[in-house]
Structures are given as structure tokens and as C-alpha cells.
Amino acid sequence: MTVLTRLHSTPAQPQAINPAGNIRCIYDALLKDENPQALAQSFLHEQLQNAGQLPDTLPQDPTTWHAWVAEHCTDVAQQYAEYLQQRKAGGARQFFTCKAQALYFLQAVAPTKLVDGAWLYGLLAQWQDPRFAGLLTTYLEELGDGNPAQNHVVIYRKLLAEHDLQDSAAIADEHYLQGALQLALGIAGVDCLPEVIGYNLGYEQLPLHLLITSYELSELGIDPYYFTLHVTIDNASTGHAQKAVQAVLDLLPLEADRADFLRRVSLGYRLNDLGQGSRAIIENFDLxxxxxxxxxxxxxxxxxxxxxxxxxxxxxxxxxxxxxxxxxxxxxxxxxxxxxxxxxxxxxxxxxxxxxxxxxxxxxxxxxxxxxxxxxxxxGDWKSSEKPKVARRRPQTAASIAVPEQDPDVQQLNAALQGQDGLTQIATLIPWLAPDRHAHPAGLLATRRFIELKSRQP
Structure with a gap:
């Protein structure tokens, strides 16, 4: 079956596999197992059925989506301006009543943040098709283009380490759902293309909670860089939000069943609403x-x-x-x-x-x-007279990227690339851009080499 045929066909019925165990087990299996395709297929089938029970809020005419995204961004900006006005007038924080609540939130959303962008991984093999350019740019930017100072997973790992939040035993099982969905979509790739680009369309819209989170984390002395980075990179003008809309328009079938394709896009879009969102996690905190x-x-x-x-x-x-x-x-x-x-x-x-x-x-x-x-x-309600130190983003050094040549994975990757032509090297590199690998030294190196080689190809 050709790629184009798979793009416009309904996903195959899942094999008779029951993803036994809790969601974290599914998350770990999708992240670490060598052949998780059957599990990903079964899990996605179940979650798409759940998404189908949710209201369909996506406008029906995709030609209006650019304007719809711009209007959403304007609404968020207005709501944030009102929030800032309320805060400057002496109003209390709306999200985090104390620093412990903010740290609880950072830990609870970690399973999702530590696989940032994973839903797009399965599309890397389409790097020669210009219709996928925006989606691949989005994924590579989630990987920081191979720069550890910009790699989203590296940044979040550092944030967790700084505040002793690596104990995953404290994370509720339900908080693994969105991360598992992202991994499953990344494994499905072009076989679930409409669902992948629909999910991407929803995930890359700028939410109000991202802006408020960044502001209040800074007030509590917590570096907000991971969140402020997403405020800029997801913008509706030139960022991921705009690319998400354009990707749907570029990949819409010309003669095949467009209505069914868009139905599946809408289902993928609604996957974003499954499980507890950021606001619900924050509101669920009890000290x-x-x-x-x-x-x-x-x-x-x-x-x-x-x-x-x-x-x-x-x-x-x-x-x-x-x-x-x-x-x-x-x-x-x-x-x-x-x-x-x-x-x-x-x-x-x-x-x-x-x-x-x-x-x-x-x-x-x-x-x-x-x-x-x-x-x-x-x-409790005691307030210190000391003014909290507002966190500032620490300087990031991006000019030179040191490669740990003694790292065994780096050595093995370099050895594997020796003597290969450009196309073969790209095929060798792609597995190193996977969600469980790209934040490691060899994965960061592979990301840079992939971008370099891709730019050279006719």
C-alpha cells in the first residue's frame, strides 16, 4: 500500500489486544517497547471512541480556520490583558495559592511535557514531501533543532531536577493519558494522518492558562522558560498554530472522501480534551x-x-x-x-x-x-514580609554545542553513519529522533545531522 493510499484510508481495525494494566503501563510500553504498534493501535481505537462522545467544536469549513485561529489568539490576548489588570490592581494569583501547588502542577504534567511533540514523530519518513514541511518544522523545533538549550524535553527535565520533582511515584495514573495519546499517535504516523494533524491543530493553539502559568511561576521564583517558549513558538502568525492549520489544508484529499477525512481530523482534534487538562489539575490540588x-x-x-x-x-x-x-x-x-x-x-x-x-x-x-x-x-494563611524573588530566565548558550565524543551512543551512531550516502544516513538518523531518544546526546547530534542532510537533498 502506498503512502498516499494510507493517507486517505480509514485506519485498520485494531488487533484483538487489550491494553491491560493502568495508563502508566501503556505510556511506558509505548515509550520503551521495541514493537508497540499493536498496543498503540488498540489504545488509539479506544480513545478515539471516547473522543467521539465529546462535542465537536471545530468549525466545519477548513478555509475559515486561519481566521478562527487568529480570533482565538485575539480573545486569549484580551483575557490575559484583563488578568494583568486585575493583578496590578492588587488581585491574588488565580492559579497557584502557594509554591507547593505550582510544583505539584509541574510534576503532574511531566508525563506529557517529557514527550513533547511525540505525536508528530511518525511523519518524519515523509521528509521529502513538501506538504509535510510545516509539521516536520514543528517537530524539529520541539526538539530544539538539536540544541540542548532549546530542546523542550531537556528544558523540562532540568526544571524537574531543579525542584526535586523526579519522583514519578507521586504522579496520578490519569495524568499519563495525554502523554500516552501523543506517543500512540506518533507510532501510528501516516496510518492515522487525519487524527495526527487534527490533534496537532488542537494542541498548538495558544491557551490562556499558558500565559497565566508563566506569569505566576515567575512570581513564585520558578523559572518559567519552558512555558514562555511555548507562548512565542505557538503564535498564530508564523508559529506552530499557523503551521497546524496550513498542514490540514495542504493534506486534504483532492478527490477522495474529504468529508470522512475531516471527520477524522475532528476526532483527532477532540483527543486533546480527554483526561484532566492543566486547569483541572491546578484546581484539583489540595495541600x-x-x-x-x-x-x-x-x-x-x-x-x-x-x-x-x-x-x-x-x-x-x-x-x-x-x-x-x-x-x-x-x-x-x-x-x-x-x-x-x-x-x-x-x-x-x-x-x-x-x-x-x-x-x-x-x-x-x-x-x-x-x-x-x-x-x-x-x-497556611501566614504571609512572609519578604518580597519573593521573581524568577528570570537564565542565559542559554546556543552559539556552540559541545558533542560528548566519548558517549558510547554517539560513538556508535558516528560509526554507523560512516560510508553511507545521504539518503541512507537520514534513514539511520530518524530512529534517534524518537521521543525516548532525541533528548540524549546521540539524539541531539542526530537531530542536527538530519536537518543538515535534509537541507542538502534536491
Whole structure:
């Protein structure tokens, strides 16, 4: 079957495979397994059925989509201007009541951000077809064109590391849904082209929450660069939003069933609305619930590590930590004994002094995010008189890109490319641009080489 035939045909019925297990298992399999095609097909079939139950809000006439995208961008800009006016008038943050909530959000959306652009990976093989140029440009820009300072996954990994947010055990299973969808679409490639370009059309529209998130992260001392980068790169004039519309128009069939093609585009567009969105994740945050969940994750490691000399309401710390049901009572006992003083400066609480600072008796027991949960829970409605330091984007060095020549994957890739002509090299490089590889040294090198070789081809 030719590529053009596959572009305009209905996806094959999925094999009889049940994606058993939770969504994270599906996400991990799609990201790491060598042959995930059957799973991707089955998972997409199920999710497209779910998307079909959602309202169809995409305008029917694709010739109006450029204007529709521009109007959406204007509306978002107006809403953001109103937000800024409200904030400058002394209004409170709308998204993040405390830093812990912002860090919770960054961790919850990590499964999606760490596969940024994955839905387009399967289209790389069409690099010689000019109709795919905009889509491939979008994917390569998600990869930073091979520059680690601009690679979206590299940037997000650094953000997570800076705030000790790498513990994926704290991420709810449902938060893996959008990432799994992106991976499945990337695996499907041209076999699900209408769904891929429909999803791309929805994902690349500038959302209001992106602007507000960037503003409030900066206020809380968190580098917003990952988010501000998407504000500029997704613009409706020359950015990914404009390219997303043009891609649909360029790939619409000339004589085949356009109505069915657009129906599938609409289904792909609606895939964006499955699962919890950014706003829902933010609004679902409950500080005390997250604090107790964090303590429960640590409880098995600490239930036998404390001395018996200190008792609260007749029980030792080890006894309090023996079962998860006792954690709320233990935190209340600490308050009753004065070890925790809620709605005050956390420095006034003995418990905080035990876990924070270089000389703290429990130094290293809690990571930065876990300490932030404790800090903000104790502080409550107490407000520090110190003005928070607004985060600024750290300078990025993009002029020269060092290649770690001793990296074994880089060495193997360079060896594989030796003696190959341009077309064969491109075929060798494409697997290194996959979602699980492109942020590694060999993947970054492969991205740069792919762009260079592609530009040389007639």
C-alpha cells in the first residue's frame, strides 16, 4: 500500500489486544517497547471512541480556520490583558495559592511535557514531501533543532531536577493519558494522518492558562522558560498554530472522501480534551491531601527509624508511623504538643527546624518539593514580609554545542553513519529522533545531522 493510499484510508481495525494494566503501563510500553504498534493501535481505537462522545467544536469549513485561529489568539490576548489588570490592581494569583501547588502542577504534567511533540514523530519518513514541511518544522523545533538549550524535553527535565520533582511515584495514573495519546499517535504516523494533524491543530493553539502559568511561576521564583517558549513558538502568525492549520489544508484529499477525512481530523482534534487538562489539575490540588500522600510514601522507610524516647499522646513515633490511618492523628498530635504551629512562620515550629537547614537533625530526609509541602501547610494563611524573588530566565548558550565524543551512543551512531550516502544516513538518523531518544546526546547530534542532510537533498 502506498503512502498516499494510507493517507486517505480509514485506519485498520485494531488487533484483538487489550491494553491491560493502568495508563502508566501503556505510556511506558509505548515509550520503551521495541514493537508497540499493536498496543498503540488498540489504545488509539479506544480513545478515539471516547473522543467521539465529546462535542465537536471545530468549525466545519477548513478555509475559515486561519481566521478562527487568529480570533482565538485575539480573545486569549484580551483575557490575559484583563488578568494583568486585575493583578496590578492588587488581585491574588488565580492559579497557584502557594509554591507547593505550582510544583505539584509541574510534576503532574511531566508525563506529557517529557514527550513533547511525540505525536508528530511518525511523519518524519515523509521528509521529502513538501506538504509535510510545516509539521516536520514543528517537530524539529520541539526538539530544539538539536540544541540542548532549546530542546523542550531537556528544558523540562532540568526544571524537574531543579525542584526535586523526579519522583514519578507521586504522579496520578490519569495524568499519563495525554502523554500516552501523543506517543500512540506518533507510532501510528501516516496510518492515522487525519487524527495526527487534527490533534496537532488542537494542541498548538495558544491557551490562556499558558500565559497565566508563566506569569505566576515567575512570581513564585520558578523559572518559567519552558512555558514562555511555548507562548512565542505557538503564535498564530508564523508559529506552530499557523503551521497546524496550513498542514490540514495542504493534506486534504483532492478527490477522495474529504468529508470522512475531516471527520477524522475532528476526532483527532477532540483527543486533546480527554483526561484532566492543566486547569483541572491546578484546581484539583489540595495541600493537606498532598502532604499526607507524601508522608504515606515515606512512612514505610521511617516507621522503624526513630528512637522511643519521644512520645506523643502515649505513642512513639514508630508506633504512629506503623499504619497509614494514623498519619492525620500524628500530625494533629504534633500540633497539640506545639511542635507544629499552624498559620505562623514555619521557623517557629520545632518540626520544621528538624527537617530544614544544614544542621537539621533530619537533614536530607525530605527533598525540596516535600519540604515545600510541609512549609506551605504549616504557614497556611501566614504571609512572609519578604518580597519573593521573581524568577528570570537564565542565559542559554546556543552559539556552540559541545558533542560528548566519548558517549558510547554517539560513538556508535558516528560509526554507523560512516560510508553511507545521504539518503541512507537520514534513514539511520530518524530512529534517534524518537521521543525516548532525541533528548540524549546521540539524539541531539542526530537531530542536527538530519536537518543538515535534509537541507542538502534536491
Amino acid at each position: 493537606e491531601r498532598e502532604l499526607l500522600a507524601m508522608l504515606e510514601r515515606k512512612r514505610p522507610f521511617g516507621q522503624h527509624m526513630h528512637s522511643d524516647y519521644c512520645r506523643f499522646e502515649g505513642q512513639t513515633v514508630n508506633q504512629w508511623l506503623s499504619t497509614p490511618e494514623q498519619l492525620p492523628g500524628f500530625m494533629q498530635a504534633l500540633q497539640d504538643k506545639g511542635w507544629i504551629k499552624r498559620n505562623e512562620d514555619p521557623q517557629n515550629s520545632r518540626f520544621w527546624q528538624l527537617i530544614a537547614g544544614d544542621g537539621a537533625a533530619m537533614f536530607g530526609v525530605f527533598n525540596a518539593y516535600e519540604k515545600q509541602l510541609v512549609h506551605d501547610w504549616i504557614a
